[in-house]
Amino acid sequence: MSNLAVLPILLPLLAGIFLAFIHKKTKLVRTLSKAFAIINLLVVGWIFMQVRDNGNIVLEMGSWDAPFGIVLVADLLAMTLVLTTNIIAVASVFFAPQSLSKKEESFYFYTFFFMLISGVSGAFLTGDLFNLFVFFEVLLMASYGLIVLGNGKAQLRESIKYVLINLFSSMLFVTTIAFLYSVVGTVNMAQAAQRVQEVDQQGILTTIAILFFFVFATKAAVFPLYYWLPRPYISPNPVVSALFGALLTKVGVYSILRTFTLIFNHEVELTHTLFIYLAALTMIFGVVGALSTNNIKLIVAYNIIPAVGFMLMGIGIFTEVSITGTIYYLVHDMVIKGALFILVGATAYVAGTSDLRKMGGLIHHYPVLGWLMFLASLVLAGIPPFSGFIGKLLLLRGGLGEEEIFIVIIALISSLLILFSMIRIFIRGYWGEKMDIPVPDREKKGKRMAIPAAGLLTVSILLGVGAEWFFPTIETIAQYIMDPELYIDSVLKE
C-alpha cells in the first residue's frame, strides 16, 4: 500500500523517458502526453482520496527504517499540492501544441515537461531535507531545458541569469544542510524536528533557520530576493512561462511552510515576525513592479511576487486561521497563475506584440479571450465569490486576530493595486475602437488557446463558489500542520 507514495514521481518520470525515444513523431507524442497527463491526474486524485480517508502514506525507500533511509511522506498537504500541480499539467499539455512550433515540440519539450512535474511532485512528497535538495535540482534541470527551448537571443541571455541564481542558491542549500547536520546529526525532517527541540544552543539553530529561509526565499522570490524573477519568466514560450509561474515559486513557498512549521518553530517571535515584515515589502515592491510596465507579460510576471507576499504573511502570523488561508491561497494561486500566463500568452500571440500601447479593440475579434482575461483579473484580485477572496479573507482574519493591523492594511491596498494593474490589460488591450485584426492568420489558433485557460478558470471559480466543499479539507490540513507531532509520529512510528 505504501508504495503509492512514489507513483506521482515515478509515472511522469517514466512518461518523460519514454517520450524521449519517439520525440520526432510529433502527433503521436502529443496524443500520448495528453493521455499520460490525464492518467497521472487520475492516479494522483485517487491517492489523494486514499490519504484523505486513511491518513498519511509513508514510504521508506529500500525498506531502510525511517530516520536512516529516505522517506516519502504523502500527507494531505503534499497530496493537495501534487493534485493541483497535475491539474496545471493537464491544462499546459493541451495548451502546448497551440503555443509551441513543431520544431520546439520535437526538441524534447514533453520530456522536460514531465521531468518538471516529476521534480515538483518529488519536492512536495519528500520527507528528507537532502532529498528535497535533489528534487529541487531535478525540477531545476528540467526548467533549464525548458527555458532555453527556442534558442532566442533574449531567451539565452535571461536563462544564464536564471541558471546562475538557482545554482548559487542550491549551493547555499547544500551548505546549510551541512550546518544542520553538524548540529542535529540528521537530514530526516521528522527527526530533525524532534532534535531541534532538544538542542541547548538555540542561537545557532536560529541562524541555520534564517539560512534556510534565504535559500527558499530565493526560489520563492521574496523581497529582497525577487529581482531575478520577472525577465527570465517572460522570455521563454508562453506555455513554459505558465508552468514556471504556476509551479516553481510555489515549491519555494511550500518549503518555507513545511520547514518553518515543522522544524524551526522554536523561536517564533524572531523568525515569523521577520516574515511579516518581508511579506509587506514583497507585496509593495511586487505590485509597484506590475504597475511600472506596459509589457503585458511582465505585468503578470510581476504579479507573482505580491502573491508570494500573501502566502508568506499567513506563515508569519502563524495561527490556524492564517495557515488555512496560506494553503487556500497557495492552491488558488497555482491555478490562477497558470490560467493568467496562458491568457496573456494568447493575447500577445493574437495581437502580435506584448506592448500595451500598441494594442486595442481586441474584444471585437476575440470576445472569449477578452472576457476570460477580465474574469481572471477579478479572480486574481480576490473579488467575491471567487477563490482569491476566500484565501485573502482567511489571511486578513488571521492578521486581525493577532492584531497585525499594518500588514492587513498593506494587503488590502496591494490587492486593489493588483486589480488595477491587471484590469489595465483588459481596458487598454481589449476595449476601444474596432480595429483591423492585427495578425489575421493567427485567428484560429488564438481562439483555441482559450480552452485550457477556461478549464483552469473553471477550477478556480469552483474553488471559490464551492468553498463550503473544499474548506473542511483545507482546515484539516491546517490543524495537522499546526501540530508537528502528528507528522513526526507518522514518520518515526513511535
Added chain:
Amino acid sequence: MEIIMAVLAGILFTMGVYNLLQKQLLRIIIGTGLISHGAHLFILTMGELKTGAPPVLTEGVENYTDPLPQALILTSIVISFGVTSLLLVLAYRAAKINGTDNMEQLRGNDYE
C-alpha cells in the same frame, strides 16, 4: 583539522564569490565551480574528520567514519558536474548568439 578545512572552505567561497561578480561569463562559471567545491568540502567537514577508520558500521565496531556525508557529497558532486557542463554549453551559445560574453552588455535593458 576541522578548523583548517572550514577556513579552506571559506577561502574557496570567497574566491568563488569574487569570480561570480566579474563581467566575463567564463569567470562567473569558474566562480560557481569554486563555490560548489567549497560546499562539498564543507559537508565532509561537518561529519567530523577522522583517520584510520572505515565508514563501515557493523556490530562491535565503535570507531568509524560517518558514512552519510560521503553519500551526500557524492550526490552533490554529480549534480554540480551536470549543472556546470550545462552552464558551459549555455554560456557558449549565449555568447555566440548575442555576440558578447560581457555581462555588462547582457543586462537586457534594451527592451521594455
